[in-house]
Amino acid sequence: MPAPSAHRKTPPHSPTTGLQALALHLRSWTCCALVGLLMASAPSIAEPKFRLAWSIYVGWMPWDYAAASGIVDKWAKRYGIDIEVVQINDYIESINQFTAGAFDACTMTNMDMLTIPAAGGVDSTALLVGDFSNGNDGLAMKGANSLSDVRGQDVYLVELSVSHYLLARALDSIGLSERDVQVVNTSDADIVSAFATKPVRAVVTWNPQLSAVSSMPGAKVLFDSGDIPGEIIDLTAVNTDTLKRHPELGKALAGAWFETMAIMSADTPEGIAARTHMAEASGTDLDGYLQQLGSTRMFYDPAEAASFVRSPELMHTMELVRGFSFDHGLLTEGASSPDVIGIALPNDKVLGKRSNVKMRFTTEFMDLAAEGTL
Numbered sequence: 001m002p003a004p005s006a007h008r009k010t011p012p013h014s015p016t017t018g019l020q021a022l023a024l025h026l027r028s029w030t031c032c033a034l035v036g037l038l039m040a041s042a043p044s045i046a047e048p049k050f051r052l053a054w055s056i057y058v059g060w061m062p063w064d065y066a067a068a069s070g071i072v073d074k075w076a077k078r079y080g081i082d083i084e085v086v087q088i089n090d091y092i093e094s095i096n097q098f099t100a101g102a103f104d105a106c107t108m109t110n111m112d113m114l115t116i117p118a119a120g121g122v123d124s125t126a127l128l129v130g131d132f133s134n135g136n137d138g139l140a141m142k143g144a145n146s147l148s149d150v151r152g153q154d155v156y157l158v159e160l161s162v163s164h165y166l167l168a169r170a171l172d173s174i175g176l177s178e179r180d181v182q183v184v185n186t187s188d189a190d191i192v193s194a195f196a197t198k199p200v201r202a203v204v205t206w207n208p209q210l211s212a213v214s215s216m217p218g219a220k221v222l223f224d225s226g227d228i229p230g231e232i233i234d235l236t237a238v239n240t241d242t243l244k245r246h247p248e249l250g251k252a253l254a255g256a257w258f259e260t261m262a263i264m265s266a267d268t269p270e271g272i273a274a275r276t277h278m279a280e281a282s283g284t285d286l287d288g289y290l291q292q293l294g295s296t297r298m299f300y301d302p303a304e305a306a307s308f309v310r311s312p313e314l315m316h317t318m319e320l321v322r323g324f325s326f327d328h329g330l331l332t333e334g335a336s337s338p339d340v341i342g343i344a345l346p347n348d349k350v351l352g353k354r355s356n357v358k359m360r361f362t363t364e365f366m367d368l369a370a371e372g373t374l
Contacts, residue, residue: 048081050083050084050104050246051083051086051103052086052105053087053088053103055090056282057234058207059130060107064087065277066260068281074256079252081246081248083252083253090187091108092158092187094106094108095116095117098122104238104242105127107130108237109233109234110318112162113126115325115330115331117358118359119325121358123360124237125362126309127365130234132225133225135224135296136206137163137205137210137232138210138221139166139203139224140204140213141222142201144201144222148176150170154202155202156200157184157203158186158187158191165231166224166232173227186203208292210224230297230317255369258366261298275293302370303366309345310347310363314361315349322341322343339352340353341353342358345361
């Protein structure tokens with residue numbers, strides 16, 4: 001009687017067994033080879049990539065040198081990220097692009113940080129305070145001897161920017177107001193060529209454009225930021241949400257910035273070369289750039305920069321700035337007071353609404369640089 005099928009055994013040298021073994025071997029070899037090819041061809045995990053926008057200004061030229069010299073790449077590599085540094089020719093456009101999300105970081109002034117990204121609902125953080133203008137922004141006129149000569153003039157400037165703020169402060173200093181002049185909106189890229197024409201007598205601008213216009217025949221600077229020291233602050237701002245998710249971006253930017261500060265402030269061949277690079281990149285020579293640095297209060301020391309941010313003077317400045325911004329309708333539409341946007345300062349101080357903080361000052365990364373712990 002045949003054995004039950006459950007106990008049947010295939011003969012040890014069955015042709016079927018040999019074919020099965022060969023097929024299994026071929027399948028195994030093919031799978032291993034395919035996996036190897038896929039691993040070899042697959043791209044490595046991409047490093048997080050970030051973009052920094054900057055525009056030409058004496059206090060922001062260090063970013064150009066830091067990028068060109070490899071300092072930015074060195075610090076980015078230290079933190080396993082990639083940072084692209086991009087020059088934007090139109091200053092306001094650079095901030096607009098930052099606000100729209102095209103860049104993670106951008107150079108801008110304290111007032112423009114409040115009136116563009118913050119007013120647009122974008123929460124941003126002043127990561128680095130590079131300097132404040134101490135004569136780099138000014139009102140220049142042709143054929144004038146005193147500031148009162150500006151009365152009744154068309155004044156060409158980047159409307160609703162720090163130039164507009166400086167004009168308001170200048171007029172207030174002699175008992176005038178904006179009703180006594182006519183503001184003509186002009187791009188910073190066009191201000192020099194406009195002033196060179198006969199009809200244009202008065203402009204408000206910043207360096208290097210201010211140096212160019214003030215050197216023209218008959219031109220004279222009648223009021224500059226040295227008359228209101230510490231009020232026009234030049235920053236590198238970062239999107240707050242991005243910074244929270246990627247503090248390594250803040251560390252890399254702070255490290256690159258203060259390494260550059262140490263080089264450019266040194267009386268060494270490397271320092272001279274760095275300042276010369278910045279001068280040429282901004283369209284001037286070394287002497288011209290040094291002249292601009294002379295009217296800029298640079299914070300080469302991170303501890304000094306952090307101390308400035310913690311000072312009570314910063315709160316006073318931001319009170320003036322938000323007041324001007326509210327008076328000119330630069331905050332949110334229909335704002336009933338300057339308090340509509342919250343401005344966070346160190347030590348848990350807030351100007352305006354705590355529930356709507358969109359502009360922040362921090363010393364965290366400058367403190368790390370000062371401690372040497374980046």
